[in-house]
Amino acid sequence: MICPHCSIELLYRSRGDGRCARCRKRFALEPRGAPLRLHDLRVRALSDRLRDGRDLRYTLTQFRYAAARRRLPELNRVANWALTIWCGVLLWGTFILALVSGLAVLTVIGIGVALLVGGIALNLAARPVLRRLTTVRMPLTAERLVTDVLEPWQKVYQQWPPGMIDEDQVPIPMPASPRYALVCPNRSVLACLAANGVPAAYDMALLEDPRQVPAGLPVLVLHNASLPGLALARDARQWFGPRARVLGIAPKMVMDNEGAIRLRERPTRRADRAFLAGEPVSEREVRWLAAGWWSPVAAMPPAALLRAVSRAVERIDAQWDPERAQARRVGFLSWPAA
Template structure:
């Protein structure tokens, strides 16, 4: 690996204890000692890309997904493992057949069965979509090591350990707020939107649960930003039914559109598989193909953290702006003549129902 401090190429024996033997400085991550093969330089390169060179702030989960994305596309069974078992099975079996050694034939048969099973499982995508290092492990191990070496999170990553349940422009409380609300149950994404100034930019409050919606804003629109999965598909519909006749806008991302995004690799996380009741509700609602229902039923999902952060921010701002009108910043800009609120906006491709 390359030392992040002196840029020297280091063999594994030249970096004992996560310390460069050439410059004597410590680094956080060694690709040989973590499941994602992370290094300090790789983290910095990926951060530069997803933050657009520091112009967008991201959360630990968004960084985790960006680093784990390529591994999510891979099967848990390494390439060639099935073939190796088959080859060894033949090496053992052919001589055993020649001399009539029953034990060798049994061992050969077992190896051939294992090899065929491995090959079939890899072709079927066994383990695909399941992270080799989950979010909790990434925070504890990778970001924990980064904090110990550098004294804090990587530049451009915001702390989302204590997300507020409600955030309004100008620090207004839920009791005082009477404008539109963007509802998002993912606390990390709310932290992401708040850290990038969306409430003040669009004049919209952020809420984490429907029961936190301000009573004073009973006529104001509610924009629902949710994951593309079984629970997300049901959330917007449940909120719309609970708040009727209050306008509720499903800002998606739409399942069909999200699945078509090349960089949004789906994943399967523990506990995300929907139960029979949820699948029955989705089926009754209609609008999904049998293939999509089967995909959802297996626990596949594309969470909001899977969307490129800058695109997610732009989409959320556009949806909120379309629902509630110009925010305070745009009002001030328009008043000074530098910009006007657009009369038409083009679809951004994330889908809306």
């Protein structure tokens, strides 16, 4: 790893006590033991990326997803472990058989090779089933992020990484006279939008429950790319009619995106996804959801969330309030300082 203080490359034996062998300053995270092999410079890089060069605020959850991007468990891991265990058992079994059976060495080797080939063939045949039943979950929980990353970080740097906020501690203000409402059942998303000034910028009410939406307001809907998320989008369109603007995320936005956070539970029941027949989703998206895949809207970085909200408001204003839309385009309505 690179020392976060003096930038020299440190071999493991040069940093065993949690200090740089050259400058003797302490660092927070040892990549060999930290979750997702995090180290101080990577935490800083993730923080800079989430802040987007303009001091945006981001939540613990957004950081956790950013850290796990491209580091999620593989679908073939169960099959690979099964094959590894089989090869190990076979190796030792063949060795013991050669010692105690009295069979010729070539005979024992032949038996071992036959069993190896059979095991590989069986493993390959079982892989589709194993892949279908294998889950993909976050390798870093919120609790481990706090205890194994943030607490050591705070001991060294006396504060959290720049821009990070605890979504449970962020107040969600309600404008006195809201012009728009945004519904998202994820507290992290609402906290990010609130911390970055969205309620003041747009006179926007940020709500977890669609039943809390004041009468008559245009409603923006942010949801997971999941069966419950699409059910929320369906309900919003039914409840609010043309006032509803579903921003996503849709399965098609993430299912082919290698950089997206794509998680997986067990395959869903046919009855649970029957409502998709009347929804604007493709057959390929339905199959993706049926296989148990989903993607959290909380994995969207702050800049992407703010951009989605801004564009949605512009479209609403263009339709319902052209004068306000023009004022926003020429800069009369400016973004407040976060």
